[in-house]
Amino acid sequence: MSKKEQIDQDKLPSHIAIIMDGNGRWAKSQGKKRVFGHQHGVTAVRETTEACAELGVQYLTLYAFSTENWSRPKYEINTLMELLIKTIRDETETLVENNIRLRTIGNLDDLPSECRQNLKETKKATAGHDRMDLILALNYSSRYEIQQATRQIAKEVAEGQLRIEDIDENTINNHLYTATIPDPELLIRTSSEHRVSNFLLWQIAYSELYFPAKLWPEFRKEDLYQAVVDYQNRERRFGKISEQIQV
Numbered sequence: 420m421s422k423k424e425q426i427d428q429d430k431l432p433s434h435i436a437i438i439m440d441g442n443g444r445w446a447k448s449q450g451k452k453r454v455f456g457h458q459h460g461v462t463a464v465r466e467t468t469e470a471c472a473e474l475g476v477q478y479l480t481l482y483a484f485s486t487e488n489w490s491r492p493k494y495e496i497n498t499l500m501e502l503l504i505k506t507i508r509d510e511t512e513t514l515v516e517n518n519i520r521l522r523t524i525g526n527l528d529d530l531p532s533e534c535r536q537n538l539k540e541t542k543k544a545t546a547g548h549d550r551m552d553l554i555l556a557l558n559y560s561s562r563y564e565i566q567q568a569t570r571q572i573a574k575e576v577a578e579g580q581l582r583i584e585d586i587d588e589n590t591i592n593n594h595l596y597t598a599t600i601p602d603p604e605l606l607i608r609t610s611s612e613h614r615v616s617n618f619l620l621w622q623i624a625y626s627e628l629y630f631p632a633k634l635w636p637e638f639r640k641e642d643l644y645q646a647v648v649d650y651q652n653r654e655r656r657f658g659k660i661s662e663q664i665q666v
């Protein structure tokens with residue numbers, strides 16, 4: 420049986436989030452510069468998006484650029500931004516044809532204006548699509564997201580729109596970038612790094628974590644299927660005991 424056939428359609432995660440890591444190391448292994456790895460990472464993005472859409476996953480979030488990534492060498496940042504602009508331009512038609520909606524999380528204000536403009540246009544062109552939401556995390560920092568949510572909630576309290584005793588988990592959810600997106604059931608980070616790097620800290624409270632050894636530019640549909648199969652073999656207990664889950 421192929422990996423894809425092993426997937427139980429009734430137990431599909433509705434949201435998969437991916438920390439796409441290992442581009443630089445992959446390039447190095449090929450004797451090339453780091454940016455070569457980012458260029459090849461686009462193939463993995465395409466494969467993963469296709470695999471998720473074909474399976475029927477509703478939300479796919481890809482961590483493409485963290486707020487901390489601004490600390491990288493200027494040349495690498497520029498190349499990443501150019502690649503982002505080119506990829507959005509090249510892939511918009513495919514998103515339209517495949518009924519996929521492009522969304523973003525993160526603070527877009529600091530991105531180059533051409534990039535913001537492209538994103539805006541593609542979001543507009545795909546706004547009514549409902550097969551899958553492809554969510555790019557760009558200039559994203561989970562701590563910043565939580566900080567902004569806290570400020571907004573405090574403001575609403577100060578202005579008398581919200582009572583302190585009414586603040587609950589939903590209030591916080593509703594003030595995050597991900598307000599209308601369910602929490603990911605599955606979080607994947609490639610390249611054998613076992614850390615979260617300021618990604619969706621609140622949202623992954625009960626996510627299943629999966630750390631394949633593959634470097635991002637080598638990640639293919641089969642690897643995504645493998646991750647889903649692995650996820651489906653986990654027992655998600657949410658604090659209960661095994662016997663309570665099995666009834």
Ligand code: IPE
Nearest residue numbers: 439440441442443444445483
């Ligand atoms: C992930 O690959 C891509 C981005 C962070 C933009 P890296 O560039 O982090 O590659 P490694 O981890 O250095 O190999």
Ligand code: IPE
Nearest residue numbers: 438439440482483484485616
């Ligand atoms: C996390 O990868 C950010 C993205 C994948 C966009 P990094 O490679 O930047 O993370 P650290 O610095 O190794 O934790």
Ligand code: MG
Nearest residue numbers: 440441442443
């Ligand atoms: Mg990295």
